[in-house]
Amino acid sequence: MGADLDFMRRAIALAAAQVGRTAENPAVGCVVVAAGRIVGEGATQDGGRPHAEEVALAAAGEAARGGVAYVTLEPCGARSSGAASCSERLVAAGVARVVIACEDPSTFAAGQGSERLRGAGVAVELGLLSDEAQGLYSGYRPAQG
Template structure:
């Protein structure tokens, strides 16, 4: 795993309090996921201009939905330049659809992605979305202080 992003807080957009609030929200959303034996429960929030412009959770609208893609659908063009918060590292590979979440976030033009828990290797082999996003020039922040909250709705898998 790459080290946490080191951009000074004033240069990256939202405050540390905003980061904590929106990551906590992403972890809350993960608890809404219908349990699955074959997929993680993840929550995601997209914030721009001090406001939430999209949020979602795994399996929110369709059994194959990932949290980030639901949040991106809600956010639409407002995702460009926004910060995406995900309870788990956005996927770089997936079985259910052709485009993994890291690719969708990059294509939407998000400026930064923050996540709480690296994606465990249960369903796909690494490397994960973190490395992909960094290669695309997107700032990545790891927030391990929220790892326990991100693990909770996935306890049956971990």
Template sequence: MSKRRDQRMMGRALALARLNHGLTGENPSVGCVILDSHGHIVGEGVTGRGGRPHAEEVALEEAGEAARGGTAYVTLEPCRERSAGGKSCSMKLEEAGIARVVCSVLDPHPVANGGILRLRRAGIRVDIGPGRHAAEGLYRAFFASIN
């Protein structure tokens, strides 16, 4: 994957995240774009109004089997655990067969933090940083609410 493609796809994920910014309750509005193993967009998602479903869930459902071997671009670290129970986004990305995850920023929330570590332990390549500046601006209030 090229640095240019990473920036372009993360820009698209950030645009999705902005769609529901301020409409997701206590949860941040996250954007997710999934490419198949050939680099074609096969799924997109944004956190639902009120905070559910999570962006990764929406994008994975749209992508289906095409996600296997692909790349997920997520504006915020995929959750390690779900506060409401059920499978976390990091677990769902692993089960879908995603080969690589690119995320802008880590999630400081104590329940969500650690999703990247879970993915790496599962053998998934994780790159952090594309779109960091824009994501930090988008999540400023969310980050402040945790500290």
């Protein structure tokens, strides 16, 4: 559990550095871990694209397979652009477990991301350090469709 806390705190720090820079999208942090070490990390970029998971998975490459992703906000289940969602990207990368701090109320997530991950056999844990991560999203007003 101690390592989980450390990795999620790193994801929160990555997101915190982007608060106010991601336009309509929330600032999200993602850390990908394999064999107990960080193999990729990222945050939602300026203007809201790419998403944190995309950045972290690109950095991790094949090392993500069988690993764990720590994400501050539930991965999207659909994209307004029609591009592959973050939950689809996590499944395609072969991560075995996704640890999420906060649920996302957006219609593009709202349980869809977690459902897709679980449906693909990925273990999903929700709520780790949610009290610390929640402050990142106090001003976030998601689109509803």
